[in-house]
Amino acid sequence: MKAERFDKTKKVLDVQNLRTDFVTDYGLVKAVNGVSYHVNEQEIVAIVGESGCGKSVGLLSALQLIPVPPGKFVSGRIMFEGRDLLRLKQNGTEMRSIRGSKISMIFQEPMSSLNPGLTIGFQMTEGLMLHLKMDRKKANKKAIELLGRVGIPDAEKRMNDYAHQFSGGMLQRVMIAMSISCNPKLIIADEPTTALDVTTQAQVLELLCEMVREFRASLIIVTHNLGVVARYAQRLYVMYAGRVVESGTSKEIFSNPQHPYTIGLLGSIPRLDDSDDASLVPIKGAPPNLIDLPDSCAFYPRCSHRTDACDQSRKVEMRHVEGEHYAACHADVQVKTITELKKKDTQKRPIDKKAEPLVVIEDLKMQFPIRRGLLQRVVGHVNAIDGINLKIYPGETLGLVGESGSGKTTLGRCISRIYEPTGGKIWFEGQDIVKLPEKKRRSLTRKISMIFQDPYGSLDPRQSAASIVGDPLKIHGLVKGGKEYKERIEELFGLVGLHPSMMGRVPHEFSGGQRQRIGVARSLACDSSLIICDEPVSALDVSIQAQIINLFVELQEGISGLTYLFIAHDLSVVKHISSRIAVMYLGRIVEVTDSKTIYKDPLHPYTQSLLASIPIPDPFIEQKRDHSVLQGEIPSPLNPPAGCTFHPRCPIADQKCKEGIPSLATVRENHEVACFKA
Amino acid sequence: MGGYIIKRLGQALIVVLLVTVLVFLLIRLLPGDPILLYVSGDVVSGAVSDEVIADLRREHGLDRPMYIQYVNWLWQILHGDLGKSIFLNDTVVNEISRAVPKTVMIGSLGLLLAVCLSIPLGVLAAVRRGTWIDTLVTLLANSGITIPVFWLGIMLIQIFSLQLGWLPTQGYTSVFDDFGAGVKSLILPVVCLSVVPLCALTRQTRSSMLENIRMDYIRTAWSKGLSEGLIIMRHALKNSLIPVVTVFGLMARITIGGQILIETVFNIPGMGRLAVEGLQNQDYAIVQGVVLVIAIIVTGINLIVDLSYGWLDPRIRNN
Numbered sequence: 001m002k003a004e005r006f007d008k009t010k011k012v013l014d015v016q017n018l019r020t021d022f023v024t025d026y027g028l029v030k031a032v033n034g035v036s037y038h039v040n041e042q043e044i045v046a047i048v049g050e051s052g053c054g055k056s057v058g059l060l061s062a063l064q065l066i067p068v069p070p071g072k073f074v075s076g077r078i079m080f081e082g083r084d085l086l087r088l089k090q091n092g093t094e095m096r097s098i099r100g101s102k103i104s105m106i107f108q109e110p111m112s113s114l115n116p117g118l119t120i121g122f123q124m125t126e127g128l129m130l131h132l133k134m135d136r137k138k139a140n141k142k143a144i145e146l147l148g149r150v151g152i153p154d155a156e157k158r159m160n161d162y163a164h165q166f167s168g169g170m171l172q173r174v175m176i177a178m179s180i181s182c183n184p185k186l187i188i189a190d191e192p193t194t195a196l197d198v199t200t201q202a203q204v205l206e207l208l209c210e211m212v213r214e215f216r217a218s219l220i221i222v223t224h225n226l227g228v229v230a231r232y233a234q235r236l237y238v239m240y241a242g243r244v245v246e247s248g249t250s251k252e253i254f255s256n257p258q259h260p261y262t263i264g265l266l267g268s269i270p271r272l273d274d275s276d277d278a279s280l281v282p283i284k285g286a287p288p289n290l291i292d293l294p295d296s297c298a299f300y301p302r303c304s305h306r307t308d309a310c311d312q313s314r315k316v317e318m319r320h321v322e323g324e325h326y327a328a329c330h331a332d333v334q335v336k337t338i339t340e341l342k343k344k345d346t347q348k349r350p351i352d353k354k355a356e357p358l359v360v361i362e363d364l365k366m367q368f369p370i371r372r373g374l375l376q377r378v379v380g381h382v383n384a385i386d387g388i389n390l391k392i393y394p395g396e397t398l399g400l401v402g403e404s405g406s407g408k409t410t411l412g413r414c415i416s417r418i419y420e421p422t423g424g425k426i427w428f429e430g431q432d433i434v435k436l437p438e439k440k441r442r443s444l445t446r447k448i449s450m451i452f453q454d455p456y457g458s459l460d461p462r463q464s465a466a467s468i469v470g471d472p473l474k475i476h477g478l479v480k481g482g483k484e485y486k487e488r489i490e491e492l493f494g495l496v497g498l499h500p501s502m503m504g505r506v507p508h509e510f511s512g513g514q515r516q517r518i519g520v521a522r523s524l525a526c527d528s529s530l531i532i533c534d535e536p537v538s539a540l541d542v543s544i545q546a547q548i549i550n551l552f553v554e555l556q557e558g559i560s561g562l563t564y565l566f567i568a569h570d571l572s573v574v575k576h577i578s579s580r581i582a583v584m585y586l587g588r589i590v591e592v593t594d595s596k597t598i599y600k601d602p603l604h605p606y607t608q609s610l611l612a613s614i615p616i617p618d619p620f621i622e623q624k625r626d627h628s629v630l631q632g633e634i635p636s637p638l639n640p641p642a643g644c645t646f647h648p649r650c651p652i653a654d655q656k657c658k659e660g661i662p663s664l665a666t667v668r669e670n671h672e673v674a675c676f677k678a
Numbered sequence: 679m680g681g682y683i684i685k686r687l688g689q690a691l692i693v694v695l696l697v698t699v700l701v702f703l704l705i706r707l708l709p710g711d712p713i714l715l716y717v718s719g720d721v722v723s724g725a726v727s728d729e730v731i732a733d734l735r736r737e738h739g740l741d742r743p744m745y746i747q748y749v750n751w752l753w754q755i756l757h758g759d760l761g762k763s764i765f766l767n768d769t770v771v772n773e774i775s776r777a778v779p780k781t782v783m784i785g786s787l788g789l790l791l792a793v794c795l796s797i798p799l800g801v802l803a804a805v806r807r808g809t810w811i812d813t814l815v816t817l818l819a820n821s822g823i824t825i826p827v828f829w830l831g832i833m834l835i836q837i838f839s840l841q842l843g844w845l846p847t848q849g850y851t852s853v854f855d856d857f858g859a860g861v862k863s864l865i866l867p868v869v870c871l872s873v874v875p876l877c878a879l880t881r882q883t884r885s886s887m888l889e890n891i892r893m894d895y896i897r898t899a900w901s902k903g904l905s906e907g908l909i910i911m912r913h914a915l916k917n918s919l920i921p922v923v924t925v926f927g928l929m930a931r932i933t934i935g936g937q938i939l940i941e942t943v944f945n946i947p948g949m950g951r952l953a954v955e956g957l958q959n960q961d962y963a964i965v966q967g968v969v970l971v972i973a974i975i976v977t978g979i980n981l982i983v984d985l986s987y988g989w990l991d992p993r994i995r996n997n
Contacts (some may be wrong), residue, residue: 065900091906100902106899112894117916117991127902163993178902 018076121159218616227615248325282546414652788871800883
């Protein structure tokens with residue numbers, strides 16, 4: 001091998017003491033408050049933190065991409081190739097000659113980050129023609145080559161397509177191609193995979209890192225996903241409330257976290273390899289409001305390690321720990337390892353598998369008609385759910401996972417009878433709720449309630465919290481008189497950890513986590529025995545997510561017989577909370593077993609690939625793991641592949657899989673798989 | 679795209695057909711009788727016998743049952759004949775073809791002026807948001823939209839024609855007959871007509887641009903190193919135009935109504951005047967003809983507006 005010619009310690013970008021303010025009507029927001037970070041040649045650096053901690057602003061400031069006003073670059077230096085980028089005129093020629101050519105960016109939502117009105121080809125060639133001075137023909141040729149390189153099939157034809165004709169994963173590939181097109185020294189990726197499915201996320205990240213290596217660039221990746229950091233980043237910065245609170249190599253920080261916030265983050269996230277008795281240790285409270293925040297330690301109010309020695313009158317300095325490891329905390333916090341920290345005293349209550357199931361689903365089918373033409377004639381059907389058999393036992397949490405488009409949400413909505421299934425049976429408390437007439441069904445299905453993903457969109461903005469929670473009580477006539485109504489609401493508020501004094505508030509006066517608590521309180525109002533949770537925590541920040549997950553666990557421990565159907569795409573969350581897990585693919589269940597087995601001994605190749613695509617927040621483990629990712633994307637249910645619907649993406653498929661459809665069969669006790677090879 | 683155009687043309691044809699039915703019925707619902715109105719006027723002197731009236735009725739086909747009259751009218755239209763005016767002693771086709779060029783000239787120039795000024799002004803105000811330019815443009819646009827057209831016309835005549843004597847007070851000269859005089863006679867009506875659409879379009883362009891320059895893809899364009907001019911013209915403007923085009927379609931229709939006032943104030947014998955006179959006289963054939971032509975123009979504008987959505991937004995094109 002040739003000797004590496006680059007200098008691993010040479011800084012490509014060196015940001016020193018950057019401060020970016022926003023002047024708002026409510027006060028001054030120091031979005032980035034004295035932040036220093038750097039990235040060396042060919043290094044992958046991650047910046048982690050929850051939303052609003054200033055990680056994006058810190059990076060956008062490097063290219064002066066913050067609108068001024070309301071933004072303002074107050075102080076600091078951004079050294080790049082011997083120049084201070086902050087001294088360049090914001091949108092002047094010099095600044096623009098660096099953007100997109102020497103430093104390029106990849107953004108979060110690929111769908112909205114590309115212009116909907118211009119072809120992909122046009123947007124690809126724009127940079128090439130501007131920075132590399134290519135003519136249209138040359139630029140087109142280069143763009144086609146790049147698109148091919150990042151795995152866009154039929155690149156030449158697709159040059160004339162628009163953003164809406166691509167899937168999210170494909171668009172992010174286009175963005176990657178665009179960002180490397182002018183051979184940049186540095187790529188900044190701002191939450192590049194947050195909006196994508198787990199398998200697509202793995203594909204895109206692998207591609208991004210491969211490209212960065214191939215083009216010998218450096219990469220700064222902004223993320224809230226600590227797993228991604230552990231898998232890809234060499235160094236990381238943890239940010240909180242506009243400051244870097246801890247920095248160092250991934251291995252240093254993951255093995256010896258020093259700042260209480262970092263410790264809190266690591267304790268908040270469920271891991272695939274968590275032991276069965278692990279529980280999350282959330283950070284209490286919520287991130288602070290950044291308006292007119294003092295310069296002293298912003299984490300103090302939430303800190304579980306705070307002491308009298310914490311000086312609230314002074315700015316906290318970074319303390320050197322070892323090597324490259326620094327932490328912004330005066331105390332030398334000695335903590336137990338995260339695994340010890342997460343150890344719970346009580347064991348999960350064993351599920352009585354001999355009990356009668358609460359819900360029995362038999363050969364459930366849900367078809368949606370496709371209508372076309374002037375008269376909206378039905379020209380075909382989408383089989384969103386194609387023959388599902390499933391049992392849910394009382395008191396258990398059944399996790400339901402799969403990529404988007406696999407039919408998980410549809411299944412949840414069929415059970416709660418938001419949708420009318422087109423075939424099959426759903427037995428609940430001894431009666432088939434598919435066939436039952438509306439009136440009889442109502443008193444039965446009130447015991448099935450739902451919690452939705454978006455705590456912002458799923459609550460009526462004009463209703464008070466009390467009436468949101470209390471409506472089901474009135475609708476089903478469960479309380480007599482106003483006094484009992486009020487007492488019951490107070491009780492429900494207490495159950496989910498909301499103060500009764502908040503009853504009169506409307507949804508926008510609550511934070512995201514509190515809103516989701518209102519959703520939980522509402523779902524509990526009718527003494528529900530089954531709660532269908534449809535991605536209940538995926539819109540929340542990590543520390544808040546842990547609080548809500550723990551709430552679910554505590555409620556189940558306290559209310560006998562409370563059963564969850566927990567739908568989520570994040571397998572580590574599902575694995576943490578569920579006793580059993582069902583994996584769905586294209587409207588069918590491909591594997592069902594208990595959550596320990598699914599991690600230790602997955603049998604279906606789809607389950608195996610899902611697990612492989614989820615990074616574990618531990619760089620030592622990630623180093624040893626196989627990073628081969630599932631290829632391709634989930635096919636459209638409009639036109640599912642023949643035979644086993646997974647065979648086109650399956651690494652072990654053979655002729656038999658192309659012809660026959662494997663049915664869900666019990667291969668050993670409590671383990672059902674739909675695969676010929678299992 | 680071709681199939682889409684054919685489908686839309688078919689829909690447009692149905693709309694025009696419905697308009698013919700409506701206008702045919704509505705004008706006949708008005709109290710009064712055009713023939714009696716005609717013979718009682720100055721055109722025919724002295725007493726008129728019932729026979730003459732019956733003859734006139736027969737001449738204009740008004741003696742036959744209504745549905746036959748309607749079918750006959752449609753049949754005539756297909757042959758390029760819109761009937762004969764009762765009062766004006768000429769065919770409707772001749773009357774309209776004399777009036778249409780004046781109306782279309784003033785209307786299209788007025789709209790063109792509005793579009794040419796409003797889009798740059800709106801873009802400028804949005805890009806320089808919060809500066810004095812933005813304040814001025816917004817203020818003018820908001821006040822301009824409230825000015826009544828007839829009042830503005832009279833004021834313009836007072837200043838530019840009567841006091842300064844630069845422009846003619848009234849009348850219309852075709853630019854093809856006498857270019858100088860033609861242009862002079864056009865200036866005031868065109869300016870007057872363009873004010874309302876100009877203001878409405880400026881406001882819409884500004885707010886739509888403001889919305890678009892906050893979009894993620896504009897940030898991407900900045901991150902590529904493009905200049906502000908390119909970002910505005912290439913990336914923001916095209917996507918901002920969709921609501922502007924909607925307002926344009928609306929304004930085009932309002933402008934046709936506004937022509938009636940303009941043509942009255944400036945004494946121009948165009949479609950608006952023809953329609954008003956036809957209505958006053960209950961001149962069936964004239965009113966029907968004018969409304970038909972206007973209906974065709976309006977559906978034509980709507981068609982163009984709809985098709986330009988497809989051009990502006992590829993997501994619509996592919997559906």
